[in-house]
Amino acid sequence: MKTSIIVFPGTKCEKDMAMDVEKISGRKANMIWHKETDIGNPDIIILPGGFSYGDYLRCGAMAAHSPIMQEVIKKAKNGTKILGVCNGFQMLVETKLLPGALLHNRTLKFICKQVNLRTETNNSPFTQNMNKGDIIKVPIAHGEGNYFADEKTIKTLEDNDRIAFKYCNEKGEIDEESNPNGSINNIAGIFSEDKKILGMMPHPENSILDYQANQNGKSLFEGILKEIA
Amino acid sequence: MANTAKKIKTPNFNEPEVTKELSATFGLNSDEHDLMLKIVGRTPTYTEAGIFSVMWSEHCSYKSSRFHLKKLPTEAPWVIDGPGENAGVIDIGDGQAAIFKMESHNSPSFIEPYQGAATGVGGIMRDVFTMGARPIANINALRFGEPSNELTKHIISGVVGGIAGYGNCMGVPTVGGETNFHADYNGNPLVNAMTVGIANTDKIFRAAGAGINQPVVYIGAKTGRDGIHGATMSSAEFDDESESKRPTVQVGDPFTEKLLLEACLELMKQDAIISIQDMGAAGLTSSSVEIAAKGNIGVELNLDHVPQREEMMSPYEIMLSESQERMLLILKPGKEELAKSIMEKWDIDFAVIGKTTKDQRLKINMYGKCWCDIPVPPLVDEAPEYERPYIKSKKAEEIENNSYNFPEGGVIEALKTLMECPDLASKRWIWEQYDSLVRGETIYGPGIANTQSERAADAAIVKIYETKKALAITSDCTPRYCKANPVEGGKQAVAESYRNICATGATPLAVTNNLNFGNPEVPEIMGQFVECLEGMGKACKELNYPIVSGNVSLYNATNGNPISPTPVIGGVGLIQDINKATGIGFTSEDEIIYVIGKTNGHLGQSLFLREIAKQEEGNSPFVDLKEERKNGQFIRKCIDIKAISACHDISDGGIAVAVTEMALASNIGAKISGEDSAKFWFGEDQSRYIISTKTPEEFEKIADENNIEILKIGSTGGNEISINNNNISIKTLLEINEAWLPQYMAG
Numbered sequence: 001m002k003t004s005i006i007v008f009p010g011t012k013c014e015k016d017m018a019m020d021v022e023k024i025s026g027r028k029a030n031m032i033w034h035k036e037t038d039i040g041n042p043d044i045i046i047l048p049g050g051f052s053y054g055d056y057l058r059c060g061a062m063a064a065h066s067p068i069m070q071e072v073i074k075k076a077k078n079g080t081k082i083l084g085v086c087n088g089f090q091m092l093v094e095t096k097l098l099p100g101a102l103l104h105n106r107t108l109k110f111i112c113k114q115v116n117l118r119t120e121t122n123n124s125p126f127t128q129n130m131n132k133g134d135i136i137k138v139p140i141a142h143g144e145g146n147y148f149a150d151e152k153t154i155k156t157l158e159d160n161d162r163i164a165f166k167y168c169n170e171k172g173e174i175d176e177e178s179n180p181n182g183s184i185n186n187i188a189g190i191f192s193e194d195k196k197i198l199g200m201m202p203h204p205e206n207s208i209l210d211y212q213a214n215q216n217g218k219s220l221f222e223g224i225l226k227e228i229a
Numbered sequence: 230m231a232n233t234a235k236k237i238k239t240p241n242f243n244e245p246e247v248t249k250e251l252s253a254t255f256g257l258n259s260d261e262h263d264l265m266l267k268i269v270g271r272t273p274t275y276t277e278a279g280i281f282s283v284m285w286s287e288h289c290s291y292k293s294s295r296f297h298l299k300k301l302p303t304e305a306p307w308v309i310d311g312p313g314e315n316a317g318v319i320d321i322g323d324g325q326a327a328i329f330k331m332e333s334h335n336s337p338s339f340i341e342p343y344q345g346a347a348t349g350v351g352g353i354m355r356d357v358f359t360m361g362a363r364p365i366a367n368i369n370a371l372r373f374g375e376p377s378n379e380l381t382k383h384i385i386s387g388v389v390g391g392i393a394g395y396g397n398c399m400g401v402p403t404v405g406g407e408t409n410f411h412a413d414y415n416g417n418p419l420v421n422a423m424t425v426g427i428a429n430t431d432k433i434f435r436a437a438g439a440g441i442n443q444p445v446v447y448i449g450a451k452t453g454r455d456g457i458h459g460a461t462m463s464s465a466e467f468d469d470e471s472e473s474k475r476p477t478v479q480v481g482d483p484f485t486e487k488l489l490l491e492a493c494l495e496l497m498k499q500d501a502i503i504s505i506q507d508m509g510a511a512g513l514t515s516s517s518v519e520i521a522a523k524g525n526i527g528v529e530l531n532l533d534h535v536p537q538r539e540e541m542m543s544p545y546e547i548m549l550s551e552s553q554e555r556m557l558l559i560l561k562p563g564k565e566e567l568a569k570s571i572m573e574k575w576d577i578d579f580a581v582i583g584k585t586t587k588d589q590r591l592k593i594n595m596y597g598k599c600w601c602d603i604p605v606p607p608l609v610d611e612a613p614e615y616e617r618p619y620i621k622s623k624k625a626e627e628i629e630n631n632s633y634n635f636p637e638g639g640v641i642e643a644l645k646t647l648m649e650c651p652d653l654a655s656k657r658w659i660w661e662q663y664d665s666l667v668r669g670e671t672i673y674g675p676g677i678a679n680t681q682s683e684r685a686a687d688a689a690i691v692k693i694y695e696t697k698k699a700l701a702i703t704s705d706c707t708p709r710y711c712k713a714n715p716v717e718g719g720k721q722a723v724a725e726s727y728r729n730i731c732a733t734g735a736t737p738l739a740v741t742n743n744l745n746f747g748n749p750e751v752p753e754i755m756g757q758f759v760e761c762l763e764g765m766g767k768a769c770k771e772l773n774y775p776i777v778s779g780n781v782s783l784y785n786a787t788n789g790n791p792i793s794p795t796p797v798i799g800g801v802g803l804i805q806d807i808n809k810a811t812g813i814g815f816t817s818e819d820e821i822i823y824v825i826g827k828t829n830g831h832l833g834q835s836l837f838l839r840e841i842a843k844q845e846e847g848n849s850p851f852v853d854l855k856e857e858r859k860n861g862q863f864i865r866k867c868i869d870i871k872a873i874s875a876c877h878d879i880s881d882g883g884i885a886v887a888v889t890e891m892a893l894a895s896n897i898g899a900k901i902s903g904e905d906s907a908k909f910w911f912g913e914d915q916s917r918y919i920i921s922t923k924t925p926e927e928f929e930k931i932a933d934e935n936n937i938e939i940l941k942i943g944s945t946g947g948n949e950i951s952i953n954n955n956n957i958s959i960k961t962l963l964e965i966n967e968a969w970l971p972q973y974m975a976g
Binding site: 009010012013015016019033035049050051053054055056109110112113114139141143205209211212213214 | 397398400485491574662663664665672683684692807
C-alpha cells in the first residue's frame with residue numbers, strides 16, 4: 001500500500017498515522033509537506049488530525065484553500081482513496097469533498113475520551129473487513145466535531161448507505177447520551193458518493209498498537225489494505 | 230524578514246529621569262537603586278533601569294531563595310544537567326536523555342486565567358525544546374480557592390481552557406496532574422505546569438558556549454507591548470488594584486509555538502546553533518544577558534531589526550516585552566542563510582539583530598542612538614542576594630488519634646463524604662478537556678476511572694517512541710502538611726512522588742520543583758520556605774532522587790493573606806519494559822489484598838479530620854525516609870518479578886480511600902476487614918501501599934525475606950466495597966465521586 005500523509009504546519013497526528021500505516025502495511029508512508037505540490041501516485045491519501053493552519057477561522061477552512069489541497073481534490077476526482085480524520089474530516093467538508101459542516105461541540109469544550117461507534121455499513125473499501133453493526137471503541141479528541149447538514153443532505157446520506165459510523169452506547173443503541181458532541185443522528189463519519197472518501201471525527205489510529213487501550217481501529221486499516229494490496 | 234519599519238529619526242518617548250522613586254515603581258529598593266548607580270557609574274537611562282529592575286526581580290534573580298536553593302542535592306551519576314540551564318537533563322540510557330522542568334504562572338492566571346495558564350504551558354514547553362528535546366508529555370499541578378468563593382469557578386474554567394487550548398494545539402499530550410481546593414488560594418490560585426521531553430544525549434543545546442563575533446539571531450513571533458514588566462508583577466503581592474495589571478499578562482499563540490518547535494528541532498539537526506535561549510520572563514533582556522554571562526562575552530543589539538508587531542516601540546518596551554513564542558540564538562558564522570531557509574519553511578520570522586562582542590557589555594542601539602551600555606558581569610554576579618530573616622514554624626500540637634470516631638452512618642458514610650469532597654472528587658471535567666492520547670504513546674493517563682487510556686496508575690506512563698521503555702511522571706504536594714509542619718511537609722512531597730513512581734514499577738530518577746510561597750519578607754513565611762527546603766533536601770538525598778531543575782514563585786499573597794506553603798514536586802522515573810508497568814486497578818477477582826508498611830493511624834492534618842471532624846488540626850505525618858526507600862525498592866522488585874498485579878500508594882483518605890480507588894479504576898470490588906476505627910481506615914501514615922496479588926504465598930515469602938511489614942486485609946471480587954461487613958456498591962461510589970465537579974461547574 002502506497003500511502004501519502006499530508007502534513008500541514010499545525011498537523012499533529014501524522015506520527016500516530018505513520019506508525020500504524022507501517023505496522024499494518026509494512027511500508028513507510030510518504031510524508032508530504034503542505035508547501036509541496038506533487039503528491040505522487042499513492043493508493044490512499046491520509047489527512048491527519050491537528051490544527052492545520054492554527055484554525056483560528058473555522059477548523060480546516062484555511063487548509064481547504066491551500067495549493068496542496070487542490071492537488072488532493074484532483075486526486076480525489078481521479079478515484080484515489082482519501083481518509084480524513086478529525087481535522088482531516090474538517091478539511092474534507094471545507095473543500096466540499098464531503099457534504100455538511102462540523103460545528104463547535106455542544107458543550108463548547110474540547111473533549112478527549114473513548115467512544116463507541118456502530119459500523120453502519122461494510123459496503124465500502126474502508127469498512128469491508130467489518131460487519132454492519134460492529135461496535136468499535138476508539139477515542140475522540142476535538143473541539144469542533146458536531147456534524148451538521150440540512151435535512152435533505154442527511155436523508156441522502158442515510159438513504160444511500162453513506163454513513164460510516166454513528167456514536168452509540170455499549171449495546172450499539174444510538175441514543176442521546178452516547179452523542180458526545182451534538183452531531184445530527186449521532187453521525188461520526190461519512191462517505192463520499194463513490195465511497196472512496198471517508199471522513200470521521202474519531203481517531204482509529206490511536207487504537208491499533210498493542211500497548212494502546214484497545215486495537216479496535218485495526219479492522220478499518222486492514223480493510224483499506226486489503227482493497228489496495 | 231527583518232523589520233522593514235522606515236528609518237525614523239530618533240523619536241522622543243518622554244522617558245522620565247531615573248530616580249529612587251522611579252526605581253521603587255520598578256520594584257527596586259533604595260539599596261538596589263544605589264548598587265545599580267554604582268555599577269553603571271552614572272545615572273542610568275530609562276532603558277537601563279528597566280533592564281536592571283527585571284534582572285533583579287525576585288522572578289529572575291531568585292534573590293530571596295538562592296542562598297537556600299544551593300543546599301539542595303542536585304547530583305547523581307545519571308544527572309547530565311542540574312539547575313542552571315533551561316531545564317534539567319537526565320540520562321535514560323541508549324543515548325537518550327529526558328529533559329524536564331516545572332514552572333509556575335500563578336499571578337497571570339489570577340489576573341487573566343485563560344491566557345495566564347496558556348502562556349504558562351507555552352513557556353515551559355519552550356524551556357524544554359530550547360534544549361533540543363521533543364516534548365512528549367505535559368502535566369500540571371493546580372490549586373484553586375474554596376468552591377464557595379465567587380471567583381473560583383471562573384478561574385477554573387479559564388485555567389483549564391487555557392491549558393487545553395495551548396497543549397492540545399501543540400500536539401503534546403497532557404497526561405496527568407493534581408487539583409486541590411482551599412481558602413488559602415482564594416486570591417492566589419496556583420498554576421504549575423511541567424513538560425517532559427526526549428533528546429539524544431549528544432544533541433543537547435544550552436545557553437552557554439557563545440564566543441566572540443558571532444551573529445545574534447531572533448526567531449519566532451513578533452515583539453509587541455504585551456507582558457512588559459510581567460516578571461516584576463510576579464514579584465509582588467496582590468492587592469485590590471491587581472485587576473489593573475491585566476496588560477502585563479501575555480497573550481499566547483500555540484500555532485506559532487508549534488511552528489517554532491518544529492522549526493527549532495529541524496534547525497537543531499544541522500550543525501548551526503552554538504547557543505540558544507528562549508525568551509521567557511523578561512524576554513529579550515534575560516535571554517541576551519544569559520547568553521552573554523554564560524559565554525563571558527558581550528552582546529550588541531540593533532533593535533531596529535527586531536520583528537515588531539506594533540509601531541514606534543521604544544527600546545525599553547522591546548527589551549522588557551514578554552511577547553510569547555520567541556527564541557534568541559547564537560549561530561555559527563556563515564549558517565545564517567541555512568537557518569533562515571528553515572525558518573521560512575515554517576513561516577517563522579528570522580532576523581540577525583546583533584553580534585557577540587569581547588567587552589562583556591550589553592549595548593543596545595536603535596533609531597540611530599545608543600540606549601543602553603552596561604557591564605554584564607555585575608548585572609548578574611552582583612545581583613542582590615538576601616539571607617532574609619526567618620522564624621521557625623511553631624511546633625504543631627499532636628492530637629489524640631483514638632478520640633475520633635466514624636460519623637453517624639459509620640465507616641461507609643465517612644467513605645462517601647471523602648469520595649465526594651472537592652479534593653478527592655473525580656477531576657474528569659478537567660482532564661477530558663485535555664488530549665492525553667495524541668502521539669499514541671500514552672499507556673496510563675489521568676484520573677481514576679479513566680476514559681482515555683482506559684487504565685489508571687499512580688503516575689502517568691508515556692512510552693518512548695521506538696523503544697520498550699517508558700517514563701513515569703507525577704506531580705505531588707500536600708500543602709496542609711507543609712503548613713502544619715514545613716520540614717515534614719517538604720519531606721512528604723518528595724516521598725509521595727517517589728512512592729507514586731515506585732507504585733508503577735518505574736525507578737524514580739530525578740525531580741523538578743516549583744516552590745510556591747507567600748511574601749519572603751515576612752519572617753514566618755521565610756521560615757516556611759527554609760524549612761520546606763530542609764525537608765525536601767533530606768528526602769531527595771536519602772531517596773537518591775536529586776533536584777535537576779525548578780522554579781520559585783514567591784509573593785503569593787493577597788492583601789496580606791498568604792497561600793499555604795506549596796512546594797510542588799514533579800517526579801520522573803524510568804521503566805525498562807512497558808509490559809511490566811502496573812496500574813492501580815484490580816486485575817481479577819479473588820486476589821489477596823495487602824497493606825505494605827506500618828499503620829499507626831495518624832489522623833493529624835488528615836483529610837478525614839478536615840472533611841468529617843471539620844478540623845485542620847494536629848501534626849503532619851512523619852516520613853521515615855529509610856522505610857520509604859525500603860518499601861519502594863520492595864514494591865519495584867515485586868512488580869519486576871510479577872509477584873503483584875495492582876499497586877496504589879496510600880495517601881489522602883488512608884486505606885479505605887486507596888482500596889476504593891483501586892475498585893473504581895477496575896470495576897472490581899473488594900471485601901476488606903481490620904481494626905474497627907477511624908484511625909485505621911482513614912489515617913494517613915506514610916510510606917505505605919496497597920497491593921493485590923494472585924500469589925499470596927510467594928508474596929509473603931518475599932516480604933519476609935526483605936523484612937517488610939505487611940498486613941493482609943482482604944480480597945478482590947464482587948461489585949461492592951465491603952469494610953468489616955459494611956457494604957456499598959462501586960456504582961454508587963462512582964456516581965458520588967463523579968458528581969461534584971460537573972455539578973459545581975454547571976451551577
